[in-house]
Structure formats: structure tokens, C-alpha cells
Amino acid sequence: GENVEQHPSTLSVQEGDSAVIKCTYSDSASNYFPWYKQELGKGPQLIIDIRSNVGEKKDQRIAVTLNKTAKHFSLHITETQPEDSAVYFCAAITNAGKSTFGDGTTLTVKP
């Protein structure tokens, strides 16, 4: 089955700095890669996603890149703010809707 590895497990940055979280996946059948932000006591919230036919996508301060050959995808957050502090999960999803999540990254943005 699919295996998704996510690094780092914790990340601490100063407000205004950039944050990068990386994931690798194993199953070539995965072709949709969402990123979720989960705050304490809440369900995961989709922040950005990318499909296998696209190499990069950007939405304001957030960008995602995908290297399908290497089976890598990354989340980039620029100009971080304290409210970006949360747990971030990457996921790999197949056409059948089977999703596998990475183990999560706890991001702390220090004011």
C-alpha cells in the first residue's frame, strides 16, 4: 500500500520567515496531493492541493511543488504569521479516493 513520509516532524520559525515541509510517497497510483492544517480541537482544513499533471501551485503566501518522477511534494509558506502555528498534514490520494496521510508537522511561528 501507499506510504507517505513527512519531514520535519516539528518546525519552529520566527515570524516573517519561510517554512518548508516535505513529503514523499511510494504509490504511483496516487495522483492528488492535498495539504491540510489542523488546529487544536478542530478537523483538518484544506489549505492547498496539487494534481499530478501540475508541477507547482501558489495561493498568496502558500505554494506547493510536486516532482512526480521523484515522488516528492513540498509545502512552502512565506511571511509566516503566529496564526500559521498548527499541525500540517500532507496526503496522497488515488483515483479511487484512497488517502494516506503523512505523520504531520507541528509548526510554531514565534512572534
Place this chain on the structure above:
Amino acid sequence: DTEVTQTPKHLVMGMTNKKSLKCEQHMGHRAMYWYKQKAKKPPELMFVYSYEKLSINESVPSRFSPECPNSSLLNLHLHALQPEDSALYLCASSRDVIREQYFGPGTRLTVT
């Protein structure tokens, strides 16, 4: 309405009890999902419904029984659970199985 609602928010049940978790969405989504999330762990997929038919069962024990009565509702029936089943149970929906998923806030289940 862009919300997935789940009831109850919290549930405490004994190992001999029968209870149900409910999930509802009114976004016209045709795929719905149940996930289990233990503390400090990622969500783990349990079931996927596509057009009200069960399409994925991730080898979930039979003490968890999903039901999709219509395109807006998803239930998870619980019976004879074990303490290790205590977790946050998340429901999600999407337009179809390869579209972005919207998660509900979850039901925090404690099995005593």
C-alpha cells in the same frame, strides 16, 4: 452551506453499548468518508462511500458499521467497542472521490 456537521461532539460509551455517530453535509457532495484519528497521529481512512455505495473498507473491524442512508447523511454504528477504539472520528465529504475533501470537526469518542 460549505459545512460538514458531526454529532455528537463528545461520546462516552461502555464496551457493551451500541451508539451511532452522525455526519451531514448539504454541499451536494457524492463522496463521504470516515476517518479515525488518535492523539498526535494523522487521520486514518476507515470507509469511503461514493454515490451512496461503500467503495472502500480499510479492513475495519465489524464492530464499526457504516451506513449511508442518502447523499447527505453518513452514519457510523458502534457496537462492542474496545478501549483502544477511543479516538477522534472525523467525517469528510467531497464532490467526488478525487476532489478536495471537507472535514467536519469530529466526534471525540471515549470507550470505558
